[in-house]
Amino acid sequence: MINVLKEAITGSFESIFLISIIVFPLMVILQIAKDYKFLDRISNFFRFLARFFGMSEDSTLPLLVGTTFGIVYGAGVIIQSSKEGNISQRDMFLVSVFLIVCHAIIEDTLIFVAVGANGYILAGSRILAAVVITLLLSKRIRAGQKQLGIRTEEKRF
């Protein structure tokens, strides 16, 4: 029993050390990118992403923030944008679909790489999954917007 506990404690501290090596530089880099408005420039650069899904250009920032920083940040930006009224309900729905499948891609990929996963296959599959489902739904919503029950969203904010 003592051996098992010893194994568990040393093992868990090792994993935390490994994760710390990644998390600290990551947080510092992301913070600098945020503070120096690199993010705004990057979102201008990635406008084609929103166009690809037939969304307005205002959807680029929530898409990018969610994909890089995580779903909580992405959701924050989406809610902010919808308050300001420059993102349609259809676009909000599509950005949400993309983000539930693919978010915090840097962080999520690196932690699995730290335990031995192939990062290229991992990130590639996840982005592919998100692109396929978002593209499918973007085609479907154009055909019949009312079917997806996105009308109720208006009241929540």
Added chain:
Amino acid sequence: MWLDSVKTGIKKGLETIWLLSKTIVPVYILVTVLNHTPVIGWITALFKPLMRVFNLPGEAAIVLVIGNILDTYSAVGAIKAMQLTVKEITTLSIMISISHSLLVETAVIKKLGFKVSHALITRIGLAIIFGIIVGRVGALI
């Protein structure tokens, strides 16, 4: 300004590590202890036929369960405590990265007006589809 960003980054890093430690350490201990009890054998038996679809050993089911209920970091802890090949870890990572932290993240998604059932079906469905594809393709290589 420059230093402020670095300071905030380090602070966020510390917060993240602390948050992670709180989940990873207990889960890691739980998984290691489970590894030395018959419980892992029962879960293995229960999920073995299902895991074969993804070309994974039956015990990998624990990683999927932990990842979906708790979070990716806990799943990483569980992966670390097991003996798995690179291909198996990659398949598991893809499945978990698509579908994880269902309790917490579905709560966030709900705030965007997204239906909970739709979110769960999308995530779990895509995780299964990509798990099958990557698991099968990985076996061929």
